Amino acid sequence: MSHRNTLKPLALFVGAAFAVAPLFSFADDLPVRIGFAAPMTGANAGYGKDLENGVRLAIEEANAQKIRIGDKLAQFQIVSQDDQADPRVGVQVAQKLVDSGVSVVVGHFNSGTTIPASQVYEQAGIPVIDPAATNPIITGRGFANTFMVISTDAQNAGNAGVYAVQVTKAKRIAIIDDRTAFGQGEADEFEKAVKAHGGTIVAREYTDNHAVDFSTQITRIKAANADLIFFGGLDTQAAGFARRMKQLGVTAQLVGGGVEDPEFIKLAGDAAEGVMAWEHGRPLAQLPGGKDFSAKFKKRFGGEILSYAPFGYDGAWAAIKAMQQAKSTSPNDYRPVLKSIDFEGVTGKISFDSTGALKSGASTLYQVKNGTWVPVVTKSGT
Numbered sequence: 526m527s528h529r530n531t532l533k534p535l536a537l538f539v540g541a542a543f544a545v546a547p548l549f550s551f552a553d554d555l556p557v558r559i560g561f562a563a564p565m566t567g568a569n570a571g572y573g574k575d576l577e578n579g580v581r582l583a584i585e586e587a588n589a590q591k592i593r594i595g596d597k598l599a600q601f602q603i604v605s606q607d608d609q610a611d612p613r614v615g616v617q618v619a620q621k622l623v624d625s626g627v628s629v630v631v632g633h634f635n636s637g638t639t640i641p642a643s644q645v646y647e648q649a650g651i652p653v654i655d656p657a658a659t660n661p662i663i664t665g666r667g668f669a670n671t672f673m674v675i676s677t678d679a680q681n682a683g684n685a686g687v688y689a690v691q692v693t694k695a696k697r698i699a700i701i702d703d704r705t706a707f708g709q710g711e712a713d714e715f716e717k718a719v720k721a722h723g724g725t726i727v728a729r730e731y732t733d734n735h736a737v738d739f740s741t742q743i744t745r746i747k748a749a750n751a752d753l754i755f756f757g758g759l760d761t762q763a764a765g766f767a768r769r770m771k772q773l774g775v776t777a778q779l780v781g782g783g784v785e786d787p788e789f790i791k792l793a794g795d796a797a798e799g800v801m802a803w804e805h806g807r808p809l810a811q812l813p814g815g816k817d818f819s820a821k822f823k824k825r826f827g828g829e830i831l832s833y834a835p836f837g838y839d840g841a842w843a844a845i846k847a848m849q850q851a852k853s854t855s856p857n858d859y860r861p862v863l864k865s866i867d868f869e870g871v872t873g874k875i876s877f878d879s880t881g882a883l884k885s886g887a888s889t890l891y892q893v894k895n896g897t898w899v900p901v902v903t904k905s906g907t
Contacts, residue, residue: 555597557854558604559584559841560627562618562642563634563657565607568759571831572634576656577605578826579837580631585825587845595852601845608642610635619645628854629654629844631837636660636706643671650856652863654843656836659805660710664882670856672863672877674840674870675805675833676886682711682782684888684904685755685803686718693778695753699728699746701739701766703758708734711782712757727751734759739766743773753778764792771796785891785898786832801892801901806872808889808900809835818871839870 561580563573584601592599604627606618615638622630623645630646630653633639639658646653647668655663655673659681664673689695698719702712709731716726728749730742743766746754754770754777756763763781767789770779781802790797809815809830818838822830844859847866851859867876874885889903 553598554600555594555854557594557599557601557848558625558627559601559844560604560606560622560625560630560632560651561837562606562608562615562622562630562632562638564610564638565605567609568761569610569634572657572833573607575831575834576632576634576837577603578822579656579830579834580841582822582825582834583838583841583845587842592845592849594848594854599845599848599854606632608633608635608638610638612637612641615639615642616645618642623649623651627651628848628856628859631656631840631844633658634833636663636710639663640706643668646670652844652856652860654840656840657833658707660706661714662706662710664880668881670860670881672840672843672881673883674843674872674875675836676883676888678707678710678714678782680886681803681805681888682714682755682757683718684890685780685782686715686724687722688803688890688902688904689715689753689755689780690719690722690724693753695778696725697727697749697751697753698724699730699749699751699754699777700726701730701732701742701746701754701756701758703734703736703762704731705734705758708757708759710757712755715755715757715782732758732762734762736762737765739769740773743769743775746777747773747775751777753780755780755782757782760786760789761792764789764797767793767796767800787898790893790896790898797893798896799893801890802898804889804891805886806836806889807887807903809871811900811903812871812873813869814871835871839872839875842868842870843875 563576565573608615608618619642634657636658652670659678661677661679702708779800785802847859847863851862876884887905890901891898
């Protein structure tokens with residue numbers, strides 16, 4: 526469902542408005558502000574809203590359960606910020622969330638935004654639980670306040686690289702990425718895994734996350750006689766790349782390291798058939814609570830899950846459970862509990878290693894068959 530200025534692929538992905546729902550508090554109530562940040566405007570706005578809805582659903586359920594923190598009835602409240610998928614704005618809204626008195630933050634969406642924003646939370650001592658951004662740098666800096674409920678690019682793209690060499694038996698592999706923290710991060714990890722398992726990279730191309738024409742890169746890849754291409758970038762770009770490949774007569778297998786996305790199929794048209802995408806996590810329908818979550822989500826918000834809502838939901842519940850167990854909303858009190866949390870979430874088991882990364886992360890390969898993304902295989906680790 527991986528990972529960002531990110532791709533949201535395929536490979537596969539301001540004054541920000543300050544949104545706080547009205548807070549009704551009684552003498553026995555404990556207001557608990559849960560911060561949220563993601564792109565709510567711009568090209569990635571659909572993913573941001575999807576994530577926010579996942580967090581909102583968790584908060585509404587927690588309030589309905591009348592959870593007590595210590596001797597107080599918790600009144601959980603979402604405080605949302607639009608980071609516009611912009612690293613500079615991401616830092617600004619992170620500081621706004623800190624200044625607003627949130628106890629935790631669930632966000633952001635893009636790796637390029639999450640990396641600098643998490644520095645703000647670290648300095649403030651406020652835990653941030655990442656539900657979508659997947660660059661390994663996020664939990665690789667030794668921060669005490671950074672956690673991830675989604676697997677990293679090292680795992681997802683690593684699985685893609687191993688699969689490309691060992692299963693597809695590709696002999697001549699090419700790579701292109703959009704130079705974002707997500708796209709390039711996925712491409713780098715894919716290349717490492719390919720080389721580590723004896724594969725050969727014959728071309729490494731790049732574009733940017735605003736490009737719409739890939740003729741030059743595809744021409745070079747075609748000249749290199751590649752039989753498999755890994756694309757690290759957003760779904761709309763991946764779709765355009767697939768269409769241009771078809772127009773230029775390139776028949777190499779196209780693979781992405783991110784999420785399988787209906788929008789890709791819509792935009793790519795008949796060029797989508799056969800494309801493969803590695804997605805962070807397991808197929809929701811195959812998880813014990815997946816179908817119930819999908820039904821609840823559709824009933825509450827009137828539409829289907831786009832991709833990352835379940836991770837936002839699990840991220841919010843990780844914080845809520847840690848506060849409940851610690852009997853405190855103070856980060857200094859509940860952070861140790863969060864570090865050792867262990868529960869079955871919608872996306873699978875939620876527990877963290879010493880860096881804050883998800884212990885039980887997995888990734889799933891999907892392929893477009895007859896115009897639909899179909900799960901092929903799920904892998905844990907690389």
